[in-house]
Amino acid sequence: MISGDKKKEFYQALLERNAAYEGLFFAGVTSTGVFCRPTCPARKPKYENCEFFLTPQEALLASFRPCKRCTPLSHPDQVSELVQKLVQAVEENPEKKWREKDFRELSIDESTSRRQFKKRFGMTFVQYARARRMGLAMKEIRSGKSVIDAQLNSGYESSSGFRDAFSRIMGESPASAQENQLLKASWLDTRMGPMIAVADETHLYLLEFVDRRGLEKEVEVLRRKKKAAIIPGKTPPMQTIEEELHLYFSGNLIKFTTPVAFTGTPFQTRVWDELRGIPAGETRTYAEIAHAIGKPAAVRAVAGANGANQLALIVPCHRVILSDGTVGGYGGGSARKKWLLELERGGNVWREDSKNL
Structure with missing residues (x-):
């Protein structure tokens, strides 16, 4: 980070x-x-x-x-004419799924493009084109479009193909990944929209709404901290959290028991532990959290730790509000934050207007 x-x-x-x-x-x-x-x-x-x-x-x-x-991506002093040509082609049609014949039509050798892109950008051309398409899809989801619309607009005919592509991007292995360090990423459908979970065989490391801005960077930070490869798949903690999310959104669960692992600093971990102690249906201010951990002057640092939380709902950062009583910001959007607070207070949240959250 x-x-x-x-x-x-x-x-x-x-x-x-x-x-x-x-x-x-x-x-x-x-x-x-x-x-x-x-x-x-x-x-x-x-x-x-x-x-x-x-x-x-x-x-x-x-x-x-x-x-x-x-x-x-194509500055003439830094990259070859071939790379510039391919970048321009992607920008002219960013939703395009590239195939072998597309390279032939441009009189470009596919293996050469792969090698030159990898050398210049640390990723192959196909990875670049896929990232560009997925970036467009994520932008559409964040702007309020449904996942299915974003999926189709980015060239994926099936929902499984879209999810697999998303997982592949999340799971690009860093060069420093060790063979014994492996995390798995899985797409979870919930009543409040899709989420992504990352876990090993025993602990959950990340749980976020797919439409959270900066999610991709969060995954990259986790990958670097753990020096691990992240690949598509499911582990026992994912199965547990999927069941608990179903109960939570149905109003039948107020405390998560899925084993989790924190990757933050000691200060961040102290804040997150305090957040987990806020009962469902209640809220605290940033100042109250700072006092509770014995750091009354660290209100801004508490807010920063709150924003750095990678375990949505489990570490209930949505229960922290501003001193004036307003809900304040939330990585998943202020409307979703209000909705979650209402759910936890026993409100009737499953109305027609909740479908757009």
Whole structure:
């Protein structure tokens, strides 16, 4: 995960168009949906509208598209003409599923493109094209479209194909992965929308709504911390949490018992333990959590730990509200946060308007 100080450093480099940072980071601009090189000549965005990525794949999976002004994936001083040609072809038709005949039509050798993309971007061309399509699909889901619409618009004829593609992207193994470190990722359908779970044979490490912005980065952070490969599959903790989620959304469960493992700092873990102690149907403020852990001045740090939670619902960060009584932010969206609080208070939440959450 990129630290706050590093983000400020990257932002300053972006403002200065510092060429020394070329290749070290990419800047995603939430107001435009594009990601840029550090030296992009376009008007500079506000700091709060920037997200920073260490690789282009992270930016693509976060639903950003390459900037047309600075062409971060095809700058002529950095990549070959073949790579530029393929990147342009993807941008002309990002939903396209590439096959062998498509390379022949462009007079491009498929193995050469794979080798050059891997050398320049750390991923093959097919992985790049798949990430671009999945990024578009995730953007549609976040904007309110149904999963089936996003699936079809991104070129997947079956829901299983869409889920498998999502899992493959989540499961790209890092070069440093050790053979004895293996996590599995699975798509879970719930009454409140699809979620993704990542676990080993004994513990659950991640549980998030698929439409949460930054989910792909969360998975990457987990993969790096554990130095593990993440592959599609199911483990006992996933089966347990799937059953518990069904009971929870039916209003028949208030405390999760699935074994979990934290990967945060000692401070974050202390905060998450405190959050797990908030009874269902009740709320706490960030200030109250800070006092409870003996750090009354660490309200902002508590908020940061709250946002870094990777176990939605199990670590109930949705039960933390602002001091003025308003619900505040939530990674899954404020509407979903209100809905969850109402569910836990015994409200009748399964109405027609809940289908859009």
